[in-house]
């Protein structure tokens with residue numbers, strides 16, 4: 001009996017499925033999150049050399065008051081060729097080492113569940129890791145290397161939206177045929193596919209001819225969070241602060257690059273570079289908003305970006321249900337309470353929604369079909385819960401074609417269903 005794992009290593013969440021004897025089961029990988037089904041794709045390195053993953057990492061990070069090093073959105077570094085490795089408490093970790101730690105943890109949990117060693121895996125990958133083909137290839141190679149380091153010997157890749165399509169297919173009745181637009185909106189990427197599916201067709205040998213079009217864009221949940229930070233929160237950290245340059249008697253703004261980095265929370269640790277900290281110290285000397293610059297120093301040294309972004313993310317998720325909400329956050333003498341409305345969220349993210357819409361239109365055009373020839377639009381991934389995303393599809397295809405299901409597990413289920421295509 002062959003057992004193969006399907007692993008969806010996501011920007012925000014990871015999940016595991018087990019393929020065994022022609023059936024696929026999604027199994028819990030972490031203690032608490034969403035009934036344990038998902039594992040947050042995060043790592044925590046404590047000062048005393050302990051490495052924790054998922055919920056344990058979050059708990060320890062919160063408990064230790066952020067003394068160690070916390071990392072999230074690691075997947076977004078995969079195509080970044082200028083980021084090879086990082087030093088954590090005197091040890092160097094290549095990007096694939098970091099990913100391997102997460103994959104190994106998932107592998108161990110899965111093996112404990114099935115009671116045997118499992119060395120084969122189907123890994124999901126976004127359609128577009130990067131629009132630069134060389135970087136895209138690097139990302140996949142790194143992911144493969146990570147899987148090898150985690151102990152897998154047979155490794156296959158499946159596009160995430162194709163996996164979601166296979167999950168959708170498994171819900172159809174035998175013989176039922178559909179042409180489906182799949183939209184998988186995650187934390188890092190939004191991935192699309194137009195694909196023909198047929199109920200009861202599980203394990204058909206080759207699906208290449210059924211995939212009519214594929215595409216993706218690097219705009220998803222994290223970008224929406226960053227945009228909220230930029231427009232609603234960054235002023236507390238000096239976005240509008242000015243200071244006097246040395247020598248010249250001129251008032252200038254805090255460098256945009258600093259504020260921009262601040263808005264991508266997983267990059268905030270990069271601001272610890274000595275030159276940047278020195279620059280901020282100089283700014284503090286003459287600035288017209290000393291308090292904001294102090295907050296900027298504090299977020300860098302105390303590393304509370306994670307909690308701030310949790311507050312931002314929570315507000316974003318609230319707006320999927322409510323007309324307005326508050327972004328609330330306190331830390332030492334910093335107290336943020338910003339009102340944000342659904343309309344405002346949509347306005348500040350106009351560019352992001354446009355990029356998504358353009359990509360959707362391209363993928364539809366690439367399939368050679370008109371929207372009216374597409375039977376169903378299947379939306380999945382956490383970010384698909386944003387009402388405006390659903391409206392984009394309702395406008396193009398009509399609301400009655402939309403199906404929303406299993407936001408967090410359809411990809412991993414489909415990775416398991418992909419196994420017979422490879423083995």
Ligand SMILES: Nc1ncnc2c1ncn2[C@@H]1O[C@H](COP(=O)(O)OP(=O)(O)OP(=O)(O)O)[C@@H](O)[C@H]1O
Pocket residue numbers: 009010011012013014075185186187188189190220221222313316317318320380381382383384385386407408
């Ligand atoms: N109710 C909600 N409204 C809006 N966004 C949400 C909601 N619930 C979750 N999200 C967002 O969904 C994202 C996580 O979704 P998901 O788990 O599908 O991503 P992922 O698979 O980890 O990422 P990727 O597929 O890009 O690698 C996060 O950005 C999260 O903020």
Ligand SMILES: [Mg+2]
Pocket residue numbers: 008010011160184185186187381411
């Ligand atoms: Mg995903």
